[in-house]
Amino acid sequence: MTPETAQPVTTEYFQTAMAALDVQPPVAVAVSGGADSMALLLLCRDWLRRSSDSGWADGLLALTVDHGLRRNSAAEAQRVAGWCADLGIAHRILQWADDKPTSSIQAAARQKRYALLEAACAERGIGDLLLAHQREDQAETLLLNLMRGSGVHGLAAMQPLSKRGKLRFVRPLLDVPKSDLYATLRAAGQDWIEDPSNHDSHYARVRMRTLYRHLRDEGMPPERLTATAAHMQRARAAIDHYTDELLSKAAIVGDAGVAWLDPARLSAAPEEVGLRAIARLITAIGAQRYTPRLSRLESLYQWLCAQPVTGGKTLSGCQLIPHKGRILILREMASIGPDLRLAPGQSGRWDARFDVALGRETASLCAGQAYFSVRAVGEVGLQQIRAMQTARPAANLPVAALRVMPGIWRGDALLAVPDLCYRHPAAAILQRAVTLDFAPRHPVFCKPLNNGNDRA
Structure with a gap:
């Protein structure tokens, strides 16, 4: 015009x-x-x-x-x-x-x-x-x-x-x-x-x-x-529909921000749908704003479709590790965001993936500290968990996955790992006073955004 x-x-x-x-x-x-x-x-x-x-x-x-x-x-x-x-x-x-x-x-x-x-x-x-x-x-x-x-x-x-x-x-x-x-x-x-x-x-x-x-x-x-x-948007909507179907059968996404992927189901799906499924998982687990470049996704897809899948890969802040016939997708430790500091009664967002809220009753656990920290468990936290021996058995998860789980810290003391049902014996109140939800910017499963259906 x-x-x-x-x-x-x-x-x-x-x-x-x-x-x-x-x-x-x-x-x-x-x-x-x-x-x-x-x-x-x-x-x-x-x-x-x-x-x-x-x-x-x-x-x-x-x-x-x-x-x-x-x-x-x-x-x-x-x-x-x-x-x-x-x-x-x-x-x-x-x-x-x-x-x-x-x-x-x-x-x-x-x-x-x-x-x-x-x-x-x-x-x-x-x-x-x-x-x-x-x-x-x-x-x-x-x-x-x-x-x-x-x-x-x-x-x-x-x-x-x-x-x-x-x-x-x-x-x-x-x-x-x-x-x-x-x-x-x-x-x-x-x-x-x-x-x-x-x-x-x-x-x-x-x-x-x-x-x-x-x-x-x-x-x-x-x-x-x-x-x-606009034509491509209609094609995209169709691919997204079948990507949701594939992910519902081939992937399990845990509350700790860790995903399991069945490579056999992935390789049996149409390649374009498989690429979209990988992109969704990587973007969510890796806290990315944008999906990885197509060339990198294609390279990762070829690796995942090889039988058997061996070794490991990293992409866009994620690690991909073969484990017991499946692929474990988890956050790369070096890519995790800074600590989140929260005082009792406060809420915030950690690593652009988790919404965290502390009840006011956590003030009784401060012990002279003005705030608690939310950060990955890491090696130091793993040592404390092993010393306490109170965590829920995690035989299905390799050590690499435990290290990147979000933990609630007071100074250098790990008080709780909600997704492991671990809490320090002196911090039993945290079981009911901490809310930690995996809420990535881009969810793994999508749905049409129209007519108000996305406001749920």
Whole structure:
């Protein structure tokens, strides 16, 4: 669509899109200040005004991430804050305060951005985060994934609705051309920020924009690319269905974040389904944000399908160990995240996989410590368990699996390993005062995310 034919996105169109995705307030909108996100923010405000009473503003939070990578980033974030104030929209600036990497900056910035957004939504009890990806973004994503040699899942590009943990990522503008978003802003008299990095050819996504302009001249406009992505999404849904079936028969995922895989059942399934099953297990057990590269999955698949499976493998923060005719998939010790410190009555998330909560009654066990720690059992913890000899028999698990189980520590003393039914004799209260749930960002089993069925 050319600028001359572009039309503002109507409130009716947006309301229909939000209803189809079952979006419910309160919601957050990721707002960089660029044209796409500012248009999404205005549309979301008007949607809430129409669907809510006078308290619509309570249902909307704008979130801006200041990556600190450009000299003007802080000033731009403040500019967005000013616009939000003028619009009567609550706004927060989230800062990337850590040291910045010297390579793969865009990938690291994306990972940190989503981590900050997820944490801000969790803090406010928000279940839906709206993202402003539009039709040209979808076309670029398909081309990038095609260039990387992606399979069906990569060529399906971005999903209108996806979920990480308890947070839904909602993209209601994937069918909307960017020119219509510009028209929306002009009609509302709303300014926006032009990010100079969007024109920097050092970045692959910028180069893809040049490529698809040439493709458009050859008769392949963005809407045809996005239609291809939609076809791939239907194929992806079918593969996901059969992947769930395979995993229900071939895999057992334990509460301790350890999985057993039957390689014979895996190798008997269609290869594409088998690859997806491995990707699901690795992504969940390894606490990954994204699935491993297809080439690495294919190499691992070939190893798993060899008979007999010998040796061991590591991939994306996981160890794979043949054990008693099956494959044990567990967290790699060196990849486990930092300790989680919790005071009595607090809760938190450890290793991006476990939700942990301590009851207030654990205060009686503090013994001068201000907090407890959640960390892997490790070799030190194993020695303490053996000395106590009170753990549930774990004959089915090799020592490597016991080492990476989550434990509750007070200083250097291991007080409990919930998944082993182990607790220090002096810490019997922990049996009822600790909640530890394996809740990976991407679950092993998936289900369709539509019509509210994902809110269970």
